Amino acid sequence: MTELKEKIIRQAKQMFWDYGLKxxxxxxxxxxxxxxxxxFYTVFKTKNELIEEILKSVRIEKKQMEEIADNDNIIEYLISKTNTFRNKPRRDDxxxxxIHFDMKKxxxxxxxxxxxxIKEDAEVNTLSxxxxxxxxxxxxxxxxxxLTKKLISEIFSNMLEYSNTNKIPFIHMMDFCMDTMFRVVCNDKGLEYYNSISNKQ
Structure with a gap:
């Protein structure tokens, strides 16, 4: 990627975040x-092409953020990801x-x-x-x-849409989905460990 292309993507991403896509x-x-x-047009032919490139970079960043170290406790890792969302300023949400609904519209x-x-990536990550x-x-x-990876990926992929449609705070929706997932996939040892961590939250 050229330096100019990186600059355009970085600037556009920030402006879309600050002022909206439209x-x-x-x-x-x-x-x-x-x-x-x-x-600009020597790099991107249209605004759509720019947005597509930004979305590609977002997916790459998401993959990098979701990388799991071999020595990570998987339950602690998943709870920490939920806490990352919980600690974000409400304005960011x-x-x-x-942006999500501007994209859709x-x-x-x-x-x-x-x-x-995103759903394809989620299935691969969920299986891992x-x-x-x-x-x-x-x-x-x-x-x-x-079946489990497909169901979990489907649930988490649609959380944003469902929480907005039903006026449920996103973090409440995420907490519910995470709790349900743990109670479905954990064995007795895992559930005991999960409950011990949850009680400290």
Whole structure:
């Protein structure tokens, strides 16, 4: 990736976050970067192409954030991820929701493709988590891994939509889904460990 392309992506991502996808145009991005539109178009042909590249970078960052070290306790790892969301400022949640629904409304084709790829990544990550939990002696060995990974991925992929439609705070929705998941996949040892950590929260 060229330096100019990185600058455009970084600037556009920040502006979309601050002002929303619909309100920020190519002119605005070029003004902030002190470049001409002609220069912009040597890198991206359209705003849609720029957004698609940003979504690609978001998926890469998400994968990197979800990497699990071999010595991580899988239950502690998953709870720490939930706590990361819990500690985010409420304003960040509002911005995230707005971008999500702007994408769905104004860039539906890109949105659908992004959601499909996120779901595919989620299934791979979920299977890795389940296998790690089994290897650590914390998750049940008798569960159907193929079905379980699909169900869990489906639930977590649709949390945002469901929480917004039903006016449920997102973090409450996440807590409920995480708790349900642990009670489905944990064996007795894992459930005892999970409950001991939950009681300290």
């Amino acid at each position: 309100r920020v145009g190519i002119d605005d991005i070029c003004t902030e970067l002190h470049i001409s539109k002609k220069t 509002e911005k995230f929701f707005q 104004y860039y539906s084709e890109l949105f659908d493709k992004h959601c499909r790829l 988590i389940l296998n790690m939990g089994i290897a650590q002696g914390l998750f049940r060995q008798d569960m159907d891994l193929t």
